[in-house]
Amino acid sequence: MSGRPKEYDDDAVIDAAMQVFWSNGYEACSTQELCERTGLGRGSLYHAFGSKQHLYEMALRRYQERAIQTQAGTLSTPGSAKDKLRALLQWGMDDDLDPANRRSCMALFSAMERSSKDPAIDRINRAYVDQLEAALRHVIETGQRTGELRADQPPAQVTRAFLASYYGLRILGQSMPDRAFLQDVVEGTLAAL
Template identity: 30%
Template sequence: MVRPKEFDERIALAAAMQVFWEKGYEAASLSDLTQRMNIQRPSLYATFGGKRELFEAALKAYVQSSLTYIENQLRSDPSVKKSMLAYFQGVIHGAGGSNPDFGCLCVNTMVELAPHDPVFADITGDFQARLTELFQRTIDHGIQSGELPKQLNASSIARVLTLSAIGLSVTMKTKPDPARVEHAAAEILTLLE
């Protein structure tokens, strides 16, 4: 007879995601993970596979929740400029209770694993493409509403905003002098003028 699981997979996965976010893939040990997930190693293996499979599941969950959060944030204000400013300020100061010192788990993975692992390159590439789509839809909405100039190339600007968000996230992990990034969000959004 198979024993029923004595833990909630979603809660355990969220705990693992937090460990990976704080430490990165390589530095997160199985002991760190099982302790935070409040499970034993056999349960981790039986439920998620190994560390790599657990990380892949955690990253995919992070990507989905992050994109949903960003989409909601970009729709939170009727003003495209205000919602974009709030998004970029969230990257600088931490959004949704996140710690900007941890950066974005997906961006961290772009740096740590994607250059030499095609699975993680695909996941992070998909994240970038979907973020660009969110930015483009938001810019298109601003053009249609008359808030943004009609001559803007929404597709090009969306790609640059994605690269800016990624670069800003990496920069925030270095704990820069606040004066260096204080006006970054407003400066990035001059692209919308």
Template identity: 40%
Template sequence: MGRPKQFDPDVAVERAMGVFWRKGYAATTPQDLVDEIGIGKGSLYNAFGSKHALFELALARYRDSQAAWLEALLDHPGSARDRLRGALEALVALDLGDPDRRGCMAVNTAAESAPSDTGTADTVRMMFARTESAFRATVEAGQRAGEIDGGRDAAAVAAWLLATVIGMRVLAKTDRDGTQLRRVVDAAMGAL
């Protein structure tokens, strides 16, 4: 059945994800990719077809891992408010801990490519929808537990939390010391 691959495509997608994440789609060159992945151009195009196809794989992988990460965080034991605060603080720590300050790959992609690239826009929308759903479930749990005002529209609160998080992840790219981000978390939790 032919010569076996000398590299793991999953690893290659993951490395590609790192490059696209840091540099953005348009600014990433095939040379950047082969340098990072450690394979030849022929192998890359044989395996993935095009830069854009590889990007879609990388973005889908980002979406899945990121969404799972957030969902796991919100699924922790504890009160709904604590879980929400914990998730926001974890996001702040994640963004501030990244020496490259890449922010969120989905947000970056939305800003760079949507709506002209409908394929990636769909993937981004999908991730936003998953995030919003996770927030909504937590908010509704908080309402049932009496921690959050039941009169509020949970769907609207979830959309607002999503917007807050997206904004934070953009701010993470320009905020140097993180005070701005921490303020956002405090004010958001105070407003909840």
């Protein structure tokens, strides 16, 4: 005799939980809100996903999978290295300034909120940054080889400086949502390349 059939879709539950965690962060997210948004009762939620922590890890991975697809896709479009890097910065700025969706990058927020407290979240966030760094490094190495970008600094150093500017832009997009200010950050970042 088999058990009662599952009446929910794991992917839909993870997507719903991702929206809650993305809006509230981990600490401010209540089990009650997770239950309301996923449509599962507390017992079903914990039976299916084990804990709030495990559900958060799954939701964070889902967010990061989608984000890296978008970012790597932006970096692999036709055009010059600077065009690709500008497109990524512009995408981040536009995303953060979207009036219909005023919330920060979930990956960035999780790094600030949880990475120093939780080794599992730290590993997930490091793997994500490593993927983004690899995609950026490819663009930067190509730009250095073609002479479009300065080649007087090692590609790893240039890539990491760009990453710092990119994440700084994302934080400023939340704390200083002024398009002209942020556009200056974009232009300054690109001028340094």
